[in-house]
Amino acid sequence: MRTGLIKHSQYMDFLRSVPSFQSLPEDILSKLADVLEETHYSDCDYIIRQGATGDTFFIISEGQVKVSQQDSPGDEQVIVKTLAKGDWFGEQALKGEDVRTASVTAVGDVTCLVIDRELFKQLIGGLDDVNNKQYDSDEVKANVQAEADFFSR
Ligand code: CMP
Secondary structure (H helix, E strand, O other): OOOOOOHHHHHHHHHHHOHHOOOOOOOHHHHHHOEEEEEEEEEOEEEOOOOEEOOOOEEEEEEEEEEEOOOOOOOOEEEEEEEEOOEEEHHHOOOOEEEEEOOEEEEEEEEEEEEEEHHHHHHOOOHHHOOOOOOOHHHHHHHHHHHHHHOOO
């Protein structure tokens, strides 16, 4: 069913407020508002599991999520980032390898706007911000930390 008019304009307003989407033309924003699926999560729900295959992209429209990673199965989960309203995630599995690089869990009630691989490719995939997003690897983080420790001595 087509998104209702009021919902559609709410989605448009929200999408316009996401910094990475600001260069998207109105017709693309409107298409996005048409096709996205609103999904709801409760505290501690897994939205994404590291290692699973995935083909969806998420934009947080309410609440907060924790991004965590483990080096190998059985290892400790390390929280690498907290994301909030207006942040997006899930893009890594949509470029090339379709494996999720981290787990994402809800902190309290969370609402996400979800877009599937095909529509992501058509509507968002061209954005440099999203396409070129890279996260520091553990090695880089360790080096940065070592350097910071060195200079704080
Ligand atoms: P994806 O690998 O599809 O699923 C997990 C998502 O978590 C990933 O896409 C990124 O959007 C996000 N993510 C992975 N690593 C980090 C990190 N170090 N910091 C912030 N977000 C990350």
